[in-house]
Amino acid sequence: MIALNILARLLDYPDEALFTHQAELITALEKASELTTAQRTRLSQFITTLCASPLLDRQADYCELFDRGRATSLLLFEHVHGESRDRGQAMVDLLDQYRADGLELTAKELPDFLPLYLEYLASLDAARARSGLADIAPILALLAARLHQRQSRYGELFDLLLALAESGLAAEDLKPRVGKEARDDTPAALDAVWEEEQIKFLGEQGCASAQQAAHQRRFADAVTPQYLDVAAITTSTGHSS
Numbered sequence: 001m002i003a004l005n006i007l008a009r010l011l012d013y014p015d016e017a018l019f020t021h022q023a024e025l026i027t028a029l030e031k032a033s034e035l036t037t038a039q040r041t042r043l044s045q046f047i048t049t050l051c052a053s054p055l056l057d058r059q060a061d062y063c064e065l066f067d068r069g070r071a072t073s074l075l076l077f078e079h080v081h082g083e084s085r086d087r088g089q090a091m092v093d094l095l096d097q098y099r100a101d102g103l104e105l106t107a108k109e110l111p112d113f114l115p116l117y118l119e120y121l122a123s124l125d126a127a128r129a130r131s132g133l134a135d136i137a138p139i140l141a142l143l144a145a146r147l148h149q150r151q152s153r154y155g156e157l158f159d160l161l162l163a164l165a166e167s168g169l170a171a172e173d174l175k176p177r178v179g180k181e182a183r184d185d186t187p188a189a190l191d192a193v194w195e196e197e198q199i200k201f202l203g204e205q206g207c208a209s210a211q212q213a214a215h216q217r218r219f220a221d222a223v224t225p226q227y228l229d230v231a232a233i234t235t236s237t238g239h240s241s
Contacts, residue, residue: 001122001129003032003164006043007157008118011074014050014058022051034126039160046156065152072146076112079139118161133165144171 006025009018018025025047029040050058066074073079077087094111098104098120109116117136121129133140140161147155148171155171162170 001032001034001126001164002028003035003043003160004118004122004129006032007161008115008122010047010050010157011118011154012115014055014062016055019051019055022047034164035160039163042156043160046153049153065147065150065154072143072150074114075110076114076117076136076139078112079142130164130166133161134167137162137165137167137169140165141169141171141174142177145174145177148175 006028009025012018026044029035029044032040035043066072070078077090080087080090091111094117095105098111101120101124103120103123105111105116111117117132121132124132140158144155144158144162147158159171
């Protein structure tokens with residue numbers, strides 16, 4: 001699917017090459033038969049709008065959106081496994097999947113980085129690519145809902161991915177859940193996470209157990225856990241991938 005290559009490029013960190021070759025991206029959309037005319041038009045408009053602002057501004061916006069806090073992280077396993085040991089095994093399994101299809105990573109990104117995963121799916125036949133998208137549809141829907149809540153146009157890219165997945169899931173399915181979440185990218189929330197990490201370190205030395213307990217009570221509701229129960233999402237919305 002050509003569209004997956006284009007979406008992967010748009011979801012990666014914006015650089016000079018993207019701005020320089022925006023016209024080629026728009027031209028490539030004409031060959032993306034998996035998209036409807038309306039979808040191609042929306043994607044073309046997204047590219048034009050993205051590249052209409054100064055590059056440094058777009059880079060700053062990207063970092064603010066995807067690298068500040070975990071709620072909109074583009075690392076897929078962040079939303080399922082967090083920092084648990086299961087995440088490491090999931091990384092190994094995904095790398096094995098890449099290698100089984102003849103791909104060996106040379107990039108510095110982690111294997112669950114969404115743009116990288118989309119490039120991998122783009123190398124497969126259409127049926128397998130859709131299946132791969134359906135596998136992560138609950139994560140895509142969650143990210144889409146959070147991005148729309150933040151009024152980011154990047155949410156449109158996730159809507160397109162969900163449409164290509166044909167899983168039946170959409171951002172609307174998770175809108176009620178997202179509406180109840182505490183933002184994890186505010187200064188207060190980021191400070192809370194930083195303080196918690198510092199106190200945990202001290203606690204491991206046996207020096208601050210009482211302080212740690214008080215801190216945890218104070219910030220218990222400061223940041224909503226961002227980990228996603230994929231099975232629960234598909235069941236509650238009545239869809240399965």
